[in-house]
Amino acid sequence: MPFPCAENFPEKLRAQLRGSEKVFVLGIGMNWKSDDRLGVALARALAKKLPAHPDIRIISGGEAPENFTGVIRTFAPSHVILLDAVDHCLPPGTVFLADESSIAVGDMTSHHLPLRLLMRFLGTSLPARVILVGVQPRTLLPGNKLSAAVKRTLPRLAEFLAQTLREQINK
Template sequence: MNGVVLTVGNPLMGDDGAGPLLAELLEAEAAVGWTVIDGGATPENVTHVVRRHAPDHVLLVDAAAMGLPPGEIRRIGETQVAAKFMITTHAIPLDIIVASLGETVPEVTFVGIQPARVEFFADMTPAVRAAVERLHRQLREGRDPRDIPPIS
């Protein structure tokens, strides 16, 4: 597989740092078939880098307010991203980025991690840290992120 994990989030805002933490873990211990790009709080600034890799699949990972217990991981459809599940700490809504990437990438999968606390200078909660580590392990084991349960 020729995939890109595009992580999103701000590590200065507690659990919103879930994406950047996953990027750090993947840089330290890579997952075969995946290149990691940390989009930080402005993922629109790196979409050209994603496109340069010409991936078959982009896995976009960010904190997402889904009304679930902290640390729950779910796959979120493109229409659901726009409708209700996004924490609005980013300059451009992620549904626009997902749609833009979808113009050149055959498959874009959005995965959200339910945060407990998103506020400046807060530490990441243990539940979210454990979820990020679990997702990292799943990718390193070669498990398909499309197998992550969808949000209902």
């Protein structure tokens, strides 16, 4: 695997995307908080690799991803992928899949709406599968650069996600 990952990430993601018809990808994070910017940067990198695909919509939602729930509903996806830096007690730069139940209720978040609540809202208001692709941050302190480990993961993960989405859409 060209990037560090946990729990059979590639196979699990492919399995969750099997049968997908339309996928909405939402990058989450704050640009001024070191590795927290990962979701936003990853969404931008992915959008460059999948320009104008009719069944894939990619948006960088920043620190207020809840502002895009109307856009998501209008697109009517079969799957929603959230991209975010999430502390999962793994080595920095490690990629993993998480569901709502694996995100602690009291987890601190840098976003306006806690990630678990966003996942629950999307999961109950849409007939779509909600998937969180998380990357373990090294630091979430203020700063304008990604850590070396997360920076190494970003382009490789973007390439993997682009290839996987191309393969799985309408399969």
